[in-house]
Amino acid sequence: MSVDEVAPAGHYVAPGPEHEVLDLLEGLAKEPWGQVSASVYETARVASLAPWVPGQAERLRFLLCAQRPDGGWGPPGGYAVVPTLSATEALLTAGPRPAAERGLRFLRRLLPAASSIPDTPAADLIVPALVERINERAGEALPLPAGIDGRRLSAVRQYFRSGAEVPEKLLHALEVLGESARDAAGVRPVGPGAVGASPAATAAWLGAPRAPAAVTYLGAAARRHGGPVPCATPITVFERAWVLGGLARAGVPFAAPAGLVASLTADWGPSGTAAGPGLPADADTTAVVLFALGELGHPADPDVLQQYDVGESFCTWPGEDGSSVTTNAHVLDAYGVSGRRDVVDRLARWLCGQQRDDGSWHDRWHSSPYYATACCVLALARFGRGPEVTAAIARAAEWVAATRRHDGSWGRWGGTAEETAYAVHVLLAPGAGGWPGLGATERYLAERRHTDPPLWHDKDLYAPHAIIRAAVLAARRLMLRNRN
Numbered sequence: 001m002s003v004d005e006v007a008p009a010g011h012y013v014a015p016g017p018e019h020e021v022l023d024l025l026e027g028l029a030k031e032p033w034g035q036v037s038a039s040v041y042e043t044a045r046v047a048s049l050a051p052w053v054p055g056q057a058e059r060l061r062f063l064l065c066a067q068r069p070d071g072g073w074g075p076p077g078g079y080a081v082v083p084t085l086s087a088t089e090a091l092l093t094a095g096p097r098p099a100a101e102r103g104l105r106f107l108r109r110l111l112p113a114a115s116s117i118p119d120t121p122a123a124d125l126i127v128p129a130l131v132e133r134i135n136e137r138a139g140e141a142l143p144l145p146a147g148i149d150g151r152r153l154s155a156v157r158q159y160f161r162s163g164a165e166v167p168e169k170l171l172h173a174l175e176v177l178g179e180s181a182r183d184a185a186g187v188r189p190v191g192p193g194a195v196g197a198s199p200a201a202t203a204a205w206l207g208a209p210r211a212p213a214a215v216t217y218l219g220a221a222a223r224r225h226g227g228p229v230p231c232a233t234p235i236t237v238f239e240r241a242w243v244l245g246g247l248a249r250a251g252v253p254f255a256a257p258a259g260l261v262a263s264l265t266a267d268w269g270p271s272g273t274a275a276g277p278g279l280p281a282d283a284d285t286t287a288v289v290l291f292a293l294g295e296l297g298h299p300a301d302p303d304v305l306q307q308y309d310v311g312e313s314f315c316t317w318p319g320e321d322g323s324s325v326t327t328n329a330h331v332l333d334a335y336g337v338s339g340r341r342d343v344v345d346r347l348a349r350w351l352c353g354q355q356r357d358d359g360s361w362h363d364r365w366h367s368s369p370y371y372a373t374a375c376c377v378l379a380l381a382r383f384g385r386g387p388e389v390t391a392a393i394a395r396a397a398e399w400v401a402a403t404r405r406h407d408g409s410w411g412r413w414g415g416t417a418e419e420t421a422y423a424v425h426v427l428l429a430p431g432a433g434g435w436p437g438l439g440a441t442e443r444y445l446a447e448r449r450h451t452d453p454p455l456w457h458d459k460d461l462y463a464p465h466a467i468i469r470a471a472v473l474a475a476r477r478l479m480l481r482n483r484n
Contacts (some may be wrong), residue, residue, distance in 0.1 A: 021247065021254050024469050028243060028260055033192075033221075034235040034276070034464065037452065038228035040066050040073045040083040041126075041460035044090035045175055045200035046218065046229055051094055052209055053218045058227025063087050064099055071106030074460060075413060078117045079367065080110060081145060083460045085130035092137050104134070107142055114145035119322070119364045120457045122173035128153045129176040160184060168280040169317065171196030172232070173459065175204035182207040191234060191277025193217030198278070199229040200459075231458040238275035238285055240264060243470040245292030245333075249378065250425075250474030251481065256296050264289045265300075272304045282317045283308035284365070287330035294337030302334045302343075313350045325354050326363045326372050329379040336383030348384040351376050352392045359399030367455045368412045373400065374422035381429040390431060397432040408440025417450035418468045421475035428478045442479050445472055 027035060040063065047059040066073055067087070074083035088103030111131075117123050128150035131142050144150060153176060160166060160177055165186035174181045174196055181204035189195055193213030195202040199221045202214050209215045221229045240260055247254055267273055272286025283305055293300050308314045314331045316324050328347055335343040355361055355376070363372035377396050380389050400410070400423045409415025410423040420441060427435040452468045454461035 018253075020469075020473055021252060024243065024466060024473065025254065025257060025260065027466060028240055029257065031466075032236050032263075033224065033233050034230075034239045035466045036230040036233060036235065037454050037463040037465065038062060038225045039231040039454075039458070039460055039462055041086040042198065042200045042231045043228040044083075044086040046203045046222070048090040048093045049175065049200070050203035050206060050209075050218060053203070053222055055222040055227030056094070059222070059229075060091075060094060060096075062228040063090065064096070067099055067102065071102035072110065073103075075367070075454075078114050078145075079461060080106075081114055081117055082120065082123060082126055082130075084110065085127065085134065086460075089130055089134050089137065092134065100138075104138060104140065107134070111143050111145050116147055117145055118367070118457070120461075121459055122170075122176065123459075124148055125153045125156060125173060125176040126459060129178065169319075172198050172201060172279060174198070174201035177204070181205055189214045189217065189278075192220065194234070194278045196278045197232045197234065197276045198459075199233070231460060231462050232276065232279070235276040235464070237264060237267065237273055237289065239464060239466050241285060241288040241292045242464070242467045245288055245295055246467070246470045246474050248292065248295035249382075250477050252474055252477045261293070261296060261298060264292060270304070271307060280317055282327075283314050284316050284324065284327040284330055287327070287334040290334035291330065291337050294334075299338060302338050302340065305331055305334060313347065322364065324364050325351060325361050326365055326375040329375040332379040332383060336379065344383050345385070348380055348386075348389055351380060351384075352388045355392050355395065359395035359397075361396075365457050367457065367461060368419050368422070370400070370410055370412070370419040370422040370426075371455070374425045377426045377429050377432065381431050393429065393431045394433065396426055397429075397435075400426045401435060404441075408438070408442075408444045412455075413453075415444070416453055416455070417445055417472050418452060418455060418463075420445055421468075421471040424475035424478060425471075428482050434482060438479055438482070442476070445476055445479075 043059050043062055046053055047056060072080045072084045073087045074080040084103055084107060088100055088107060091100035117127060127148050128144055131144055134140055135142055157177060157180060160180055163185050166184045177184060187195060187205055194217050195205045199218055202218055206214050221233055241264055244256055269281060271281035273289055274281045275285045286305060290300055290302050313323050313328050316327045328351060332344055332347040360369040361372040361376045362369045366372060373396050377393055381393055404410055405415045407415060409420045411419040426432060452463040452465050454463045456462050456464060
């Protein structure tokens with residue numbers, strides 16, 4: 001039965017969501033590296049460090065097209081720092097010079113005024129490394145933005161000049177080591193030939209086309225985007241776990257292909273699993289895999305997550321600076337689907353304590369509070385209990401309802417299908433009270449003219465397209481069920 005057969009008159013619904021789900025699942029199998037947007041930061045690093053990779057002209061064209069009228073790159077505010085530094089340095093190295101000069105003028109204004117840098121991976125290493133390269137290359141005296149002093153980068157470089165092996169966690173940003181990256185002790189390509197699942201890190205390690213597997217990896221990463229490259233690839237487990245778990249949670253009818261389900265644990269180890277080859281295992285990916293397996297009828301013991309337990313909450317990986325509410329929401333899901341009330345109740349209390357006064361949550365893995373709020377509300381609504389949880393869900397729903405835009409969308413910088421889907425998930429979560437006025441939102445999500453702006457945190461922002469599609473499809477399913 002199609003949606004058109006069950007939708008009441010007067011409601012706008014795009015036809016045939018079943019074929020969209022099937023197409024989404026088929027795409028996971030056809031694109032095992034993941035469906036991810038091209039990255040300004042990463043593309044610029046490859047253009048600068050490995051111009052011999054096929055597609056150099058297209059990489060430079062991508063950077064030029066992505067430059068804003070004011071000379072910068074990326075989203076507003078502090079989010080512009082990392083991509084603008086990277087693109088400007090690449091254009092100083094590989095041209096054209098006028099675009100690089102516009103980038104320099106923008107940086108002269110941006111860096112002294114930047115009050116803080118968003119909590120993106122390795123920003124405290126990447127920013128001073130790129131400022132140093134630009135100052136040397138262009139004879140500039142660009143300052144470091146507030147909150148970054150370069151001491152950690154100096155300590156890291158000194159440590160590795162001594163011959164120490166690179167920790168797995170740093171491999172993803174190996175390029176910050178400069179010339180030392182090429183001879184970094186113990187570094188070897190894994191999986192399809194990647195270092196740290198990063199084209200930039202792989203290019204820095206290579207220096208020149210000398211290791212066949214790594215050269216092949218860079219060429220393949222570039223071909224997928226016609227020259228530009230994404231920030232992290234492959235991200236096979238990450239993408240498949242978020243898609244399958246998200247669809248199942250929302251009650252979207254689908255048959256999970258056995259191969260996709262099996263792939264979730266193909267690289268399982270004593271620390272769980274990583275988002276993709278070359279990245280360290282982490283609690284976030286491991287927890288989402290465990291939840292997806294439980295929802296799909298393949299429950300697994302969540303106690304592998306105990307090594308990430310730091311008391312009141314769980315870390316994403318050992319030694320993490322700070323904590324992530326979305327990681328802990330996903331850990332709550334993993335223990336909740338397995339029936340472990342002790343951990344669920346503890347994490348529910350911790351998550352409620354992290355809620356902001358306006359009812360939202362914010363997190364280090366996504367630029368939008370709608371993602372973090374949806375993760376927390378869905379976990380609490382499904383597995384939490386007690387008046388504190390009930391009150392937290394109600395406050396979140398009130399915040400979401402109050403921040404809807406006039407066209408029925410939601411978004412931090414502007415309305416997006418992704419953030420609108422997360423808002424729907426919150427409003428229609430159990431215990432949120434529902435919200436009957438979603439007609440404009442249905443129309444907004446059903447129209448297929450949306451793009452996926454990069455909102456997820458990596459070295460710069462990226463868009464995992466398949467995961468976003470799954471979130472939108474799940475939201476449409478929830479709205480359909482809400483009015484039946």
